[in-house]
Amino acid sequence: MTKAKRRGKRTRKEKVDMLIVNANELVTLKGGSEKPRTGTQIQNLGIIRKGGLAVKDGRIVAVGKTPEIRKSFSAENVISASGKIVMPGFVDPHTHLVFAGSREDEFQMRVEGVSYMAILGAGGGILRTVRETRRAGVERLVEFGFKTLDVMLEHGTTTVEAKSGYGLTLKDELKILGVMKRLNQLHAVDVVPTFLGAHAIPLEYKNNPQEYVNLIIEEMIPRVAEKGLAEFCDVFCEKGVFNLEQTRRVLVAGKNRGLKPKVHADEMSMFGGAELAADVRAVSAEHLLFASDEGIKAMADKGVVAVLLPAAAFSLMTGRYADARKMIDFGVPVALGTDFNPSCWVENQQLVIAFACHFMRLTPAEAITAATINSAHAIGRTSEVGSLEIGKKADVIVLDVPNHMFLGYRFGVNLVDKVVKNGRLVVDKEASGIKTVGLF
Numbered sequence: 001m002t003k004a005k006r007r008g009k010r011t012r013k014e015k016v017d018m019l020i021v022n023a024n025e026l027v028t029l030k031g032g033s034e035k036p037r038t039g040t041q042i043q044n045l046g047i048i049r050k051g052g053l054a055v056k057d058g059r060i061v062a063v064g065k066t067p068e069i070r071k072s073f074s075a076e077n078v079i080s081a082s083g084k085i086v087m088p089g090f091v092d093p094h095t096h097l098v099f100a101g102s103r104e105d106e107f108q109m110r111v112e113g114v115s116y117m118a119i120l121g122a123g124g125g126i127l128r129t130v131r132e133t134r135r136a137g138v139e140r141l142v143e144f145g146f147k148t149l150d151v152m153l154e155h156g157t158t159t160v161e162a163k164s165g166y167g168l169t170l171k172d173e174l175k176i177l178g179v180m181k182r183l184n185q186l187h188a189v190d191v192v193p194t195f196l197g198a199h200a201i202p203l204e205y206k207n208n209p210q211e212y213v214n215l216i217i218e219e220m221i222p223r224v225a226e227k228g229l230a231e232f233c234d235v236f237c238e239k240g241v242f243n244l245e246q247t248r249r250v251l252v253a254g255k256n257r258g259l260k261p262k263v264h265a266d267e268m269s270m271f272g273g274a275e276l277a278a279d280v281r282a283v284s285a286e287h288l289l290f291a292s293d294e295g296i297k298a299m300a301d302k303g304v305v306a307v308l309l310p311a312a313a314f315s316l317m318t319g320r321y322a323d324a325r326k327m328i329d330f331g332v333p334v335a336l337g338t339d340f341n342p343s344c345w346v347e348n349q350q351l352v353i354a355f356a357c358h359f360m361r362l363t364p365a366e367a368i369t370a371a372t373i374n375s376a377h378a379i380g381r382t383s384e385v386g387s388l389e390i391g392k393k394a395d396v397i398v399l400d401v402p403n404h405m406f407l408g409y410r411f412g413v414n415l416v417d418k419v420v421k422n423g424r425l426v427v428d429k430e431a432s433g434i435k436t437v438g439l440f
């Protein structure tokens with residue numbers, strides 16, 4: 001090629017909205033969108049050293065080495081990630097985003113040794129939050145959810161799943177799902193709604209749980225589906241809450257109305273929840289602290305994603321965690337979520353990654369996959385988010401660490417430097433940072 005031709009080519013750079021360049025590591029997670037990663041594949045982060053990407057109209061239009069990106073694209077807005085890592089925004093596949101009140105006094109009781117199930121049995125726990133959420137108006141719930149999403153976004157989460165389940169009447173469940181819809185419209189973070197009417201047996205049905213299950217199946221699910229307010233249907237399947245038979249009925253009823261099944265399974269005891277999740281072809285089973293080997297194998301066979309929630313296990317204070325290593329060995333795809341709720345008040349997926357490394361022995365690479373592309377699988381969003389690939393949403397985070405192994409290793413602080421959501425810079429620590437004044 002002649003010099004003139006090369007110069008000519010340089011002038012024909014495509015103009016885009018934003019470039020992110022010079023990342024020490026560009027963690028792409030490329031190639032994980034078809035099937036969730038498990039086994040040794042879960043370590044495969046698709047890292048490009050000195051990587052960069054181009055963004056146009058809210059989407060990723062190029063990913064590669066920085067010189068290649070620079071050669072083909074130009075933008076007024078160029079973010080340098082020199083010395084830092086760039087990766088997809090976190091996807092949080094399990095939150096109870098919308099509720100009123102708090103339960104710090106119950107936290108103190110749990111610290112003193114009272115169990116979670118004992119508190120629930122005495123009308124506290126979920127049931128107390130239900131009372132407060134029923135009383136709360138829509139505006140108050142929207143305001144609270146909005147603040148929570150702000151905190152999540154500041155910590156690098158760009159997509160969350162959110163469960164209802166603090167209403168437990170048709171009217172209140174619809175109210176909560178309506179709040180989630182508003183939040184999805186108002187806030188930069190994408191909110192993926194799950195109907196969890198089967199979160200607890202409300203006090204008014206204490207002596208007739210079957211009637212409450214009928215109410216869920218005959219009234220709540222049809223209305224939720226008809227109004228298009230949820231994509232998934234979930235059940236808290238546990239001894240003393242919803243048994244296997246009730247769980248199956250609710251999940252099948254949901255499925256018949258187009259709500260994909262999810263299950264809170266085997267959290268407090270070995271109850272057969274993992275097996276049931278496989279049997280009803282659930283998209284995911286969550287918690288799984290006590291899942292049996294048979295249940296784990298069945299999940300692997302049917303491709304059910306294990307959504308593991310080590311922060312919830314941490315907050316239970318029993319010292320027990322899901323056996324993530326066994327799940328990965330058996331071929332179950334593992335995802336990670338916060339389980340943000342009034343008894344596990346954490347918005348930060350970086351801390352969840354640290355817990356996953358320390359308590360479940362995931363490597364940082366495995367935990368990163370679990371908190372991004374595998375989480376996207378758990379909520380049916382792999383065509384949009386979870387990896388940095390051409391055509392996906394430009395949901396990108398810049399972390400102020402030199403390589404990905406710092407995730408989990410450096411914990412308890414926010415490593416986020418910048419968050420780009422739908423191609424817009426929405427968090428910029430550099431711009432809003434604290435100015436340290438020297439005392440000299």
Ligand SMILES: [Zn+2]
Nearest residue numbers: 094096264339
């Ligand atoms: Zn939960």
